[in-house]
Amino acid sequence: MKAVIVAVNLNDKEEDFEYKIQELEGLVEAAGGTVVGKVYQKRESPDPAYFIGRGKVKEIAQLVEGIRGDTVVFNVNLSPVQISNLSKELNVEVLDRTDLILKIFLNNARTKQAKLQVELAYLQHQLPRVYGGKGKELSRIGGGMKTKGAGEKLGEIKTRTIKDRINKIKKQLKEIEKQREEQRKSREDNPNILKVSLVGYTNAGKSSLLKRLTKRDVFISDQLFATLDTKTSLIYFPDIEKKVLITDTVGFVEDMPSEIMDAFMTTLKEIEDADVILHVIDISDKNWMKKKTTVENVLKQLKLQDKPTITVFNKIDKVVPSKDLIEEDVMENTITISAEKGWNIDKLFDILKKYAKQKEEKHGVCILQNSQ
Template identity: 40%
Template sequence: MKPALADASAATPTLLVGVDFGGEHFDSELHELGLLALTAGMVPVARISCKRKAPDPALFVGSGKADEIRLLAQQCGAREVLFDQSLSPSQQRNLERRLEIPVNDRTFLILEIFAQRARSHEGKLQVELARLQYLSTRLVRRWSHLERQSGGIGMRGGPGETQIELDRRMISEQIMRTRERLTKVKRQRSTQRRQRERSEVFAVSLIGYTNAGKSTLFNALVKARAYAADQLFATLDTTTRQMYLSEINASVSISDTVGFIRDLPHGLVDAFQATLQEAISADLLLHVVDAANEEFPLQIAQVQQVLKEIGADQIPQVLVFNKVDAIPMDRQPQAMLDSFELEGVQVPRVFVSARSHEGLSALRELLAQYAQVPSGAGHAGPDGFGVVEESSTIQDQSFR
């Protein structure tokens, strides 16, 4: 258990819970969950974790641990409990009855943040679709108003079933309408994309783990004013600008996309296809990495996983190790431009600081080289970077 540094009176005091099922990437300190909670306007007041072989079907953590969580929540004044994993509707409902305070999971938290941050019409539609899909699985007697409808002649089941069916039908209709509206937005974006393709503009997309500094780098490259902040999911809406490269006397289009995260809900991946389409149709991906974060190999792996899910894993990449100014002296890179082995492919890597603009000239030169490579060159890229036949691991040996 670790107290939060923030003032608990400013937002909802929240107890963080994590369960280790023996996975490779379990966050025992619940650091990322705490950052997500702060981003959503909550204040973590305590943290607790435990180990299990498998989730308990009824309470996810078992009755004994649930009672321990309830006692800790009372002691620290928590008014909400937040799990680092996804809960089933029945587990969530049973936990709320047992703990007597609201219980939510990681999926709900990410949806909440997305709902707060979406600014464009497209972004709001995407969040609304994902929220409705999540809500549609949690209709079984979850709210007290469902008990007001009594069973009777001509009605199947017990209290609440008619109201549940009405709610389910209403949400299904909302999902259908939202999908139709989102389809129209996708067509508009597709038209804009085809216009860029007809103009033969080289398309670059910024991707990366959330809070890696993509929007700050985007602003530095194109002198734009896209929103950037030191927080998770600061940017949700895709922004595209033209960037002039004097090295080749031509412009390229560059897009800033939503950040990826561990265990990104599949509903969000589906709902954000229009936004992520910018990455799918790009000629080059600038994979921005927080070089100051010691867990960057895990974050790179998470981004690669999402790229596979959306069908963008075969697009050439350049790794941009950002925040070089925040790297400790004993971990400073030996060279500002080298290569990095990524899933069996040697890709160029450049170290930069989007904040101080260090390394940006080298990045621009690298972009110019890629923009001159004839179409169909595939992964060859500039300077002979190509496929490594035998290895398929992520390696890094450029740090001292």
Template identity: 40%
Template sequence: MTSEEFESETILGESAASTIPGRPMPARDPSQSRFDEGTQGDKDLSDRAARRRIQSLSTELEDITEVEYRKIQLERVVLVGVWAGGTTAEAEASMAELARLAETAGSTVLDSLIQRRDKPDGATYIGSGKVLELQEIVDSTGADTVICDGELSPSQLRNLEERLNIKVVDRTALILDIFAQHARSKEGKAQVELAQLNYMLPRLRGWGDALSRQRGGRVAAGAGIGSRGPGETKLEIDKRRIYKKIALLKDELAAMQVVRDTKRSQRQANSVSAVTITGYTNAGKSSLLNSITDAGVLVEDALFATLDPTTRKHRTSDGRVYTLTDTVGFVRHLPHQLVESFRSTLEEIADSDLMLHVIDGTAERPEDQVSAVREVLESIDAGHVPELLIVNKIDSADEVSLARLRHLLPDAIFVSAWTGEGMDALRERIGAMLPNPAIEIDVLLPFAQGALAGRIHSEGTVLSQEHTEAGTRVQARVQPNLAGLLERYAAVALDR
């Protein structure tokens, strides 16, 4: 059943992809609207692909005489991590995820380096000896950026850049950059900018006297009286501007929150149940939304492919209306700046009646992803929401992994959003877990009350309907607010 669009409401979200490299694509049914070429998701995907740089194409001139040129290519990066605990497999999985994040941001990974130590070095993150080894790797590979698998302090960032003489970024800055590339709505862009400013504020750096604005004593260049005394440094000016921008963004997001709260209160007043889709990044959440509601949202095999999730209206098998919202995907060590900036929209999860926790059935350690997601959910006070575990992508997962997941997660539903396998069982489970406050009514509506009859059909479940001389007799299940309006038309006395 094709659902109607209930509202297009951006909250933070990511989408996962249903396409997996190396897997043959099943035949598409032309009648299925979610695969139509004209959907908004296809347009978003093509627009995003058009903005990417192609590594195999070169604009470098072979014969350079007096022409000044710029070489355009993907950023070449080297990954660095500190193995402070856990198993070797966990350390390798963390570096593999960092590599995927780097590729999503638009770079080419040349090499990686892992340092085993009890805790990161306070000065250089990996220690002075590993810095020398990292310098040799950078020189031999020609890398122009080093990405560290952790959040660096301002001093660590400065020390590494001084010793390596190239750009150094940490995991937090990398994720913020991906969010900045993929945010499209006004609210999403404001949230990402707020997170970036909060991250940037303690990391502002100057270049000695070049940015100094201090003047005192005998002033040169004839400035003379009136120009003596302490001034304001360039860094202080930048900080003041950032503080003003942060205050402005918070005011804008607060205004947007009022609109969101109004929509939520309207749904609650109409007793419309809310279901949210959450899970690890690239687990297949947007594919699941498309499969259930034919939403036609962007689906791409990339981390954080969608940051502006969509809300759609759907019905259970017995006719109850509920909203289904695709939310942002989570990741290990999600930057706290993002969690704080997106807290207002993540509250949508905490206020929902049911949470669909999507798990990637092809992941090497899906239980670690489940733990990472639940850790973020606890931080936003969403741990109390009823949870339905959904293992997705079973069409491409091997039987041994699926058997292991069935043992670890006995209450989970196993589906494939790409092929549709298991989706009927999922819809039935959603209907069974949603609250059902509906009241059964038996009313005789005058023919002049066509508006009320229309509300019964649109908001409730009609059990029977009969047209009589006195009006239309309807037996149905409706929400309490509508049942209160229909009390005066009760038809029970007619049977006595």
């Protein structure tokens, strides 16, 4: 994919706009593409037909032809009409921000559950576009078309086929959720098992931390949304005879598309069932505070803001050259680490042990109360 990115500034501060452009470039790279051109426009409101101005559309068309680009990517979400109009004018594939994220998800999903979740999100996002010409891409997702009669319009056929496929996927995901629910019930209220969920902005280093804590082989890549599949691993503390089940979850991103949030709700339930959350933050990222807030807002959406949380500032090795230079964390439930180098992992283990003991004590109190 040779992409021209189109960044539209709708009254954003300059620094926020630059941040969004950088993230868009990272998303293009994660989708396997290369940014070959950039076009910027500042607008107070979107144009109903193209989102950008008509003059800017012609400018982009000339640029795409001149550098032989094959894709135009917008940093905003476009309506079906805008997608259709832009595709006709530019004569190349046009993707909005959600399209791009879903393209990455389609490439990176590995397990049956992740593939179904991504397909569901993709179909729900594309469904309004079937009459705008975008629906032709859906044939590779949902299988062949079934018609009810020669007089049925192509758009109606596509719509019916997509809706049938969406319903089928939802049923399959419900079955998977039933299986997961049984697994969760078997672990519920076990005082010897601490359930931990890893959350964080995409590419914060969650997979690296999971690998370091569990000594498991985990796929790691320095790209956005490198891993989508939920992984649950076991840590055993023989000195206190406690087990920790730690689950990695899909990384979050600013303005997470609602289709993805809805489709991945089964996976996100793992966070709901956790005893404690590890919020992993890339401390070497200059935008870490903004990304921290994004994750906290997602947790609020899930009504999990009051769940016990440990803030894990990761990648400190990219900020200081030696473990000896790490300043001591003064805030409670906060720790600075390097998952790659193993710095302060022993201290993180100590924090997890503390929570494991607290769960046992709390469970013991509950048993006493119920027996009275």
